[in-house]
Amino acid sequence: MEKLILYNTLTRKKELFVPIHKDHVGMYVCGPTVYGHAHLGHARPAITFDLLFRYLLHIGYKVRYVRNITDVGHLVNDEDEGEDKVAKKAKVEELEPMEIVQIYTNSYRKNMSQLNVLPPSIEPVASGHIIEQIEAIKKIIGSGFAYEKNGSVYFDVEAYALKHAYGILSGRKIEDLYTNTRDLDGQSEKKSGLDFALWKSAQPEHIMRWPSPWGSGFPGWHTECTAMSTKYLGETFDIHGGGLDLLFPHHEAEVAQGMACFGHSTVNYWIHNNMITINGQKMGKSLGNFIQLDEFFNGTHPLLEKAYHPMTIRFFILQAHYRSPLDFSNEALQAAEKGFERLMNAMALLPGLKTATESTIDVEKLRNDCYEALNDDLNSSILIATLFDGSRMINAVNDGKATVTALDLTKLQQLFSDMVNDVLGLKSQDSSMNAGGNELFGQMVELLLSLRQEAKMKKDWATSDQIRDRLIALGFEIKDTKEGADWKLKN
């Protein structure tokens, strides 16, 4: 088994990954709150942990990957008087909250599939685990770290901090938290501004409500992840992932809740992806500067110069290391698009390469470099650079400037298939036929191109150029190769 090193936010160090159970990995990642379409920011954690999931599978682990859907309990901010995000959206769109949840869950899954993100092993929803959350809250109350007030239950951070370290994950000191939150605290029912809700009493008009020992209400946002992760992965599991923006308070609360429920920590490796920025600022719903994934795919957002294929988005994200911020721009995206094409072009040459009795290229070193990059905290950036080195080798063999043995070629093909398709999850962009999926349409274009070929044979350049230029004017891309002309629709 490969020696995988991962950066653990908890220790702020790169650590050798050792799972609790040999050959098995349990991984939990915070999924979306489904009250709107997924945007570019959502793609980053999804792709980051998809890469981790894929690599763990590739090196032989059996992985149980749990990614939740938050459909209740995530409150909007102060300005909206703490409405539930889903409930608020439901009001705006005049739909049942569960219709909102369904619409955006479907949309999210569609986008993830377009990005070639593998579905997780289990995708639990918060509203489907109310009983588990109530049980968890009871345990926390039993351990003395929560209190009930007017039908709501709050986590008692002060009481907890007397026995455990509150803030170990996010690196916050509790004294600092006090000075920073005190003035926000009015005549709240909370004992302290640091306390967070485990269960909220519901107002009569609130639709999403469930009975509980403390009255009718709904769970707090942080509770679902503790309840669902430990339900499916056990009281202690290997990996918990999510965006860096969730580090505090969400994940810190999870650490405390887990400790309060079980008396020990529940997560061994905390892994966080960095944010995608737009003009240097975090892209997010709360800032209103986000671009939806669908808008990227069809090019409709005013900030976009053109439509971008899902694989371009995926490649763009994978070209940066997951712990670095990544800045969006049309220029960067188009560079990614070109680079990705270059990689795919080289890969397409592999099956047709001629073999020789000797290799002048070092496939073994290339292979080692790939694994070294992945093992070093999933350095997809280095991996991709290494694959570009491989592309140059492939092109050199294709041009007759280098040679490869049959055995090495098999290894090289395997390596590219493993790294590009399986681990990075990249696949060739659908070509020509995708323009409506109409076979007849494709045949008509082929017909025109064969007429052009005939004209070329007769050196009738006027006709052949006219066919080419008019097709280009209609939005086609025509590429002449040794085997004939290729075409596709420009996007």
Added chain:
RNA sequence: GGUCGGUUGGCCGAGUGGCUAGGCAGCGGUCUGCAAAACCGUGUACGGCGGUUCGAAUCCGCCAUCGACCUCCA
């Protein structure tokens, strides 16, 4: 204000105490009837000022600058 993290060539983006990251663009070339596409070649950059060192962009200090987080029923 507090905590943490950035600042790399025209753009994106890795990495490192001394050895070419990579991609895109640009430039030059190969191929081609022309073009496009493709392929090949090409750039010695690391915010500023000090310090440590034989040697720093990489370590330390200060400064500048940018960003993330600092929670809900307020």
